[in-house]
Amino acid sequence: MTETVSGLELRTAVGSFPSGVTVVTTHSEGMDIGLTVSAFASLSLEPAMVVVCIESKSKSLPHLAVGREIGISVLASDQLELAVQFARHVEDRFEGVEIERRGKIGVPFIKGAVAWFLGIVDSWFEGGDHTIITARVIGCDSDVHMSALSYFRGKLS
Template structure:
């Protein structure tokens, strides 16, 4: 495959970008007593001092109205074996939190119990980037699951450590 054409399609870009291995996170917020969450792999660190991270979400996402500047946010880095949770939080029309063990952090945001790492803080800025929105997050608290390996994601598949992918 080559991306040398004048017009790169979304599918071409997805195929090329998909070679870049990442982790998988669940981004959550807590709004008026209601928990909202979705699966996000477009997550990265942004700043050390002050502590900030960032993630991006499709503008068509139904979670966008809840992800506003100042909103509390939780980010859970899924652990090896938590692939089913990544699917659950990417499925529409289901209770995404059903059967999920959560711990409340920061301003009551739910984070996934047993995750490889978690961050809690609030959204600082929202920028438009093409058909996605980019969120910068001030991290107020974070932690890691000692000895817990993260779930790996590449080419649309989850890779447990040592596996061929699923």
């Protein structure tokens, strides 16, 4: 039998590692889809790839299918309210949000973000209660003069 820690123990310890806060987006079935994700990282430089991890029960997950264009907006330190808005379970998370569209399908990106990545979903992997999504990056940019929003010990700052 393998020993393990509780979810609370893991959350507390992992929460001591600060992470950035992103909004992952796509355009699917005539609507904009977006959700707040802090589990984001670079995966590979050659080829350029990133990874995001999304709760497997998320209603947004089926819209992030292999082959689909997705966007990742790294939120700026003054965009805390957007992180909260895209984490809520509401019908239109984009209400009142300024966006810019990129890619062939018009993927929405959060205006004023520190950085953005346009990617194509490459693969899905099961990871416990989350789905690990890898994406090939086909476009990106950043503003080196801005500070990113961070998530540390359960708090956004």
